[in-house]
Amino acid sequence: MPSAARRPLISGNWKMNHNHFEAIQSVQKLSYLLDKDELAAVEVSVHPPFTDLRSVQTVLESDHIDIALGAQHCHFADKGAFTGEVSPLMLAKLNVRYVIVGHSERREVFGEGDELVNKKLLAIVRAGMLPILCVGETLAEREAGTTGRKVDRQVRAGLAGLSPEQVATAVVAYEPIWAIGTGRTATAADAQEVCVLVRSVVKELAGADAAAAVRIQYGGSVTPDNVVGLMAEPDIDGALVGGASLDADSFAAIATYGQRGAD
Numbered sequence: 001m002p003s004a005a006r007r008p009l010i011s012g013n014w015k016m017n018h019n020h021f022e023a024i025q026s027v028q029k030l031s032y033l034l035d036k037d038e039l040a041a042v043e044v045s046v047h048p049p050f051t052d053l054r055s056v057q058t059v060l061e062s063d064h065i066d067i068a069l070g071a072q073h074c075h076f077a078d079k080g081a082f083t084g085e086v087s088p089l090m091l092a093k094l095n096v097r098y099v100i101v102g103h104s105e106r107r108e109v110f111g112e113g114d115e116l117v118n119k120k121l122l123a124i125v126r127a128g129m130l131p132i133l134c135v136g137e138t139l140a141e142r143e144a145g146t147t148g149r150k151v152d153r154q155v156r157a158g159l160a161g162l163s164p165e166q167v168a169t170a171v172v173a174y175e176p177i178w179a180i181g182t183g184r185t186a187t188a189a190d191a192q193e194v195c196v197l198v199r200s201v202v203k204e205l206a207g208a209d210a211a212a213a214v215r216i217q218y219g220g221s222v223t224p225d226n227v228v229g230l231m232a233e234p235d236i237d238g239a240l241v242g243g244a245s246l247d248a249d250s251f252a253a254i255a256t257y258g259q260r261g262a263d
């Protein structure tokens with residue numbers, strides 16, 4: 001179990017799935033499946049595509065649903081000539097609370113490097129939102145024994161320039177790339193080991209208080225079945241869920257650590 005001081009965060013990264021009608025249906029079903037006590041014990045966020053954000057915000061706020069609105073990425077500038085991009089201020093205006101930054105799909109498919117990830121992360125924090133910084137190794141890096149070195153570098157580069165107070169409220173998601181969308185999950189013990197490393201790097205960067213407060217998620221083929229073992233580890237404070245978050249039943253089951261079985 002994670003420390004009682006850290007409220008677990010279960011986040012649904014919908015990626016490029018669900019149009020705004022499907023998004024509305026999905027959050028309405030989720031709110032029907034999760035009761036107030038469940039949402040008090042665990043913080044839940046959903047990260048729909050940009051075109052759905054306003055619709056989901058309206059449903060969450062008008063129905064007083066205690067699920068946080070999240071985004072999947074953003075630009076670092078407040079505004080300007082950046083065709084196709086969305087600024088952190090635009091997201092903050094929609095009451096977005098969490099923004100995923102440095103997801104491996106952004107890093108690998110769209111060529112986002114550590115420096116750009118850090119620029120975006122700082123802009124997210126400046127706009128008053130909380131970053132979910134994704135880090136993790138490829139299969140080749142794991143087999144070469146360089147997981148620790150890569151994750152260490154990504155955490156340092158990603159969080160550079162934040163105050164200890166800002167680090168304390170940030171979220172780091174450890175997502176081994178070989179486990180994303182593949183049905184292969186790191187064992188709970190392997191995930192715990194890397195999460196311990198992340199926390200020790202945060203301690204070096206921002207001190208013991210920030211390290212004790214920062215929330216570290218595991219991501220990569222999380223399901224209602226494997227979430228229980230993962231959440232039993234002391235340094236895993238939540239999950240970043242892709243595929244299994246698209247179905248409200250399975251995402252609700254994950255958010256309740258498998259207690260509410262997926263149909």
Ligand code: PGA
Pocket residue numbers: 013175179180181182219220221222240241242243244
């Ligand atoms: P997955 O995706 O749960 O489908 O593996 C996780 C992620 O990419 O955040």
